[in-house]
Every structure is written in C-alpha cells, then in structure tokens.
Amino acid sequence: MTATLDSTDLALVSGRVLLDEVVGVRGPWSTVVAAGDVLTIVDLHGNQAVDTLVYDAHDHTARYSAAATVAGQGNLFLTTGSVLRDADGGPLMTLVADEVGIHDTVGGACSQESNTLRYGHHTKHQHACVENFLIEGAKWGLGKRDLVSNINFFMNVPVEADGTLGIVDGLSAPGKRLAIRAERDVLVLVSNCPQINNPCNGFDPTPVRMIVTRPREA
Amino acid sequence: MTETLATATTHAARAHARAQSGIVTDGMPTVPASAWPAAPTGRAASLVWAETVPGGRYTSKVLARGTRLRLRDIHGAACANLLLFRADAPHERLNVADTLKVPWQAYLGTGHPLLSDQGRVLATIVADTSGRHDALCGTTHLAGNTAKYGAGELHSEAPAGRELFTVAAAKHDLAPRDLPPSLSFFHGVRVEDDGTLTSTGSAGPDTYVELILHLPVIVLLANTAHPLDPAEDFPTSTLEILAWRAPADLDSLPATDPEYRRAVLNTEDAWAAAASGMEN
Numbered sequence: 001m002t003a004t005l006d007s008t009d010l011a012l013v014s015g016r017v018l019l020d021e022v023v024g025v026r027g028p029w030s031t032v033v034a035a036g037d038v039l040t041i042v043d044l045h046g047n048q049a050v051d052t053l054v055y056d057a058h059d060h061t062a063r064y065s066a067a068a069t070v071a072g073q074g075n076l077f078l079t080t081g082s083v084l085r086d087a088d089g090g091p092l093m094t095l096v097a098d099e100v101g102i103h104d105t106v107g108g109a110c111s112q113e114s115n116t117l118r119y120g121h122h123t124k125h126q127h128a129c130v131e132n133f134l135i136e137g138a139k140w141g142l143g144k145r146d147l148v149s150n151i152n153f154f155m156n157v158p159v160e161a162d163g164t165l166g167i168v169d170g171l172s173a174p175g176k177r178l179a180i181r182a183e184r185d186v187l188v189l190v191s192n193c194p195q196i197n198n199p200c201n202g203f204d205p206t207p208v209r210m211i212v213t214r215p216r217e218a
Numbered sequence: 219m220t221e222t223l224a225t226a227t228t229h230a231a232r233a234h235a236r237a238q239s240g241i242v243t244d245g246m247p248t249v250p251a252s253a254w255p256a257a258p259t260g261r262a263a264s265l266v267w268a269e270t271v272p273g274g275r276y277t278s279k280v281l282a283r284g285t286r287l288r289l290r291d292i293h294g295a296a297c298a299n300l301l302l303f304r305a306d307a308p309h310e311r312l313n314v315a316d317t318l319k320v321p322w323q324a325y326l327g328t329g330h331p332l333l334s335d336q337g338r339v340l341a342t343i344v345a346d347t348s349g350r351h352d353a354l355c356g357t358t359h360l361a362g363n364t365a366k367y368g369a370g371e372l373h374s375e376a377p378a379g380r381e382l383f384t385v386a387a388a389k390h391d392l393a394p395r396d397l398p399p400s401l402s403f404f405h406g407v408r409v410e411d412d413g414t415l416t417s418t419g420s421a422g423p424d425t426y427v428e429l430i431l432h433l434p435v436i437v438l439l440a441n442t443a444h445p446l447d448p449a450e451d452f453p454t455s456t457l458e459i460l461a462w463r464a465p466a467d468l469d470s471l472p473a474t475d476p477e478y479r480r481a482v483l484n485t486e487d488a489w490a491a492a493a494s495g496m497e498n
Binding site for chain 1: 309313314315316318319320322323324325333335336337338354355356357359360361362380393394395396397398399400409411412413414415445446477480481484
C-alpha cells in the first residue's frame, strides 16, 4: 500500500526528504516549497482530485495563472514539462514527472455556491474546495481576492469539438504520482477535493500523500 | 512658432487649450452618450455609454443592472479583453472556471452566462455575430509582448493586457491581486483532442457581441492582441462600445439550461434581498 511505503522510495525525484504528510479526506493543506525542492503528490487510492494553487512565497500577489500557463505552452492540459506560470509569465513550478499524463487547468474549484448551480440547492451545505482554500489560505494572510482558477491534479476534463466540456472518469489509479519542482520559493495551497457529486474523485474522497525532497547536488 | 508664443501667458495658454475642443478621433468617448450618431434603432435616448477604444488602450465604466452592453469589432482586429466585478460588492467577480464548468461549455456564444464566484450571473451573452471568442488563454503580459513585439509597457506600441488591466483596475481601487483570468472577444481559440490550443482568429470586420447585465458591475475592457495572435506586428484595431438601458431584457433571457436557471434564481434572490427595505 502506497500509504505505508517509505517516502524515499515514493518520491519521484530522489533526495533528502524534508516533508512527508498525508492530506486527509476532504482536508486542506499547505506548505512552502523552497526553490529547487520537489513536491511529489501521491494519489493513494486513485482518481482523487487535488485542487492546487501556487503563490510566490515572498509576494503572494504573484500567483498561478491558468491563462498564462496554458497560453504559454499552447496546450490546455498539464503534464511533464509544463511550467506553472504567474500572470506575468514568470515560472513558479515545473512538472518534472507525471505518471498520469493529463491534469486539468479549466475546472477550477468546487464551491458551495457553484454546487447550487451544478447540482441543486440541496448541495449548499456540502463540503467544497473553496472552503478549504479560504480556511487554509487565511493562515497565510490570503483571502477571497487571492483565489484564482486553480489546477486540478489527477482530474480529467476533456473538451469536445463543439465545446462541450465536463469532469469525466479520471485517468489516474491507486499509487499514481506526479512531481513539481519549485522554480522559486513558493507557497502551495491545496484542497483535497471533497466533492461527492461528480467523478473528480470517483464519488469517494480519499487521502493523498505529499512528499517534499531536496535533490542532492549532482 | 506662433503657437509656442501663444502659450506664453496664462490667458493665451487657456485660449490655446480651449481651442482644441471639438476634435474628433476614431478612439474617444462620446459625452453625453445620447449624442452618439449611430445608435441602435430606438435606443439613442437610453444610451449610457458610447466610446471607441483604439488598439492598445483600455477603458472602464460602472453600469447598472439591466444595461445592455454591445462590443463591436469595427475593422476586424479588435480583441476585447473583459473583466467584470459586482459594483456594489467588488470582491464578487467574474470566475472563468465556473463560467465554463457550470454550463458544460468551453466556447462562448449566445446564451452563455458570465458567472461570478458566488453562484450568480453577472451577465449573459444575448447576441453574437462573431463566434470567435476565448475563455482559456486570458490576456497578454509584459514579458510575453516584449518577446513577441519588442515592447509591452503601458505606453508602448504593443501594450500587454495585464498592464492595461492593472491601470483600469486601479481606477476602481482594485489591485493586481484582484485580477483573475479574463475573457476575450473577437479572437477565437479552439482546443484539439490532445489539448493543443489553436488560434482561429477574427471573424472579420463589423461583428458584435451583446451582454445583458444582471447586477450592477464594474466593466474593465482592454483592447489588445490575443496571446495566441499569430501576427508578428501588433495588429489590434478599434473597439466600439455602446451600452443602453434595457431592463426588460432580463425578462426574456435566451437560455433554459437548469444550471443557468438556478444561476438566475440565485442572482434575483440576492438582488431582491439587498434591495428590500430600500424601495419603500
């Protein structure tokens, strides 16, 4: 079981392990990743959307921009080689390894408010990613103004020829991983998606594992 | 030489300044808007905004609920980058992710709602003769335009959208951290199966889109080339903006999807709640 494997074996980029934490079901999480360090995210049980925002650790006004990221690479999906950019085009992190192949840039976070549109008003008081971003972001002085369209690691959102898009069954599987390297000191803000109305986590939110490594000098 | 001498005194300088009045260009506001010479039929008296914005420039305005906003690409190379904030609560703003995810549709067109982050509809697209729009790539930044055109500063020949939005937002006391991804009209993008983003460019001159506003909004518009515009020179041409009072349009909305109906219900609910007690 990947939850019990040693972090040095699980990290996609080997090095000294600085952090090894499990993000619980439905929970928020954040950490600062120093420039050059690598965050490996492990989809422990498969098809668990990991809603992720990235900020410059020293200037939170510089934050992940889905638009600048996809325009910069000319492709809507994230995979190995994708550079996560801020709105001014500056690199924040780079995807250096990916065992899935496609990660979403379009869907954003679920919220209590948008859930009422998507599924009906009965979902108003279900857990949602924006709640996680707000409560975890508050620890760092981040507020509603600081939330922008986020990455959904392990989430699959195809776009049909006529523009129809939607969250469909994921391409991930238990134990699949990805790794992102910090290009500068960054704050990574995560919501382990609690959505139960669509296949973004197989209708069954599960934990994910976060491992930060510092690659050894070559 | 004579003109230089004509501003040597306060009185002469005042006369010199006043003599400039009445100049007409192809990029300027018409004030009052009702003086616009080519209003849509029957709308002249209710015009609240008439302005032409040159390529590489921006504008902004606060508009009331029930206003109909028309953006027209006069010459075929405008690119209207748009952000909306709820005017009476600017922390509520356009959310591009929800704007695509909730209607299950990546491409903007008639009937598409522009949703806020609070499950409400700020505006609905109610007319579209272009069909070439984009909600994926946002707008340009200084580094990108500098690499592409050799410049991207506010006062350069190829101002980046991010620079224009920064200043437009500042005029409403909004900071760069208030700028989420934006939408753009009149330059299309399509997504291939493998995710590749392909520019489909302009639909040609004289196309327009119209939005009906469901809430009072701050409109920020930056007219600058799309990030995927293949032109190597900065191509952007003039954008025409007209807006008029059309509250009855809120009673004949173009979409019937259940997600949209709930967005309208949420919006009306919030508007009625905020207005109650103020109308008596």
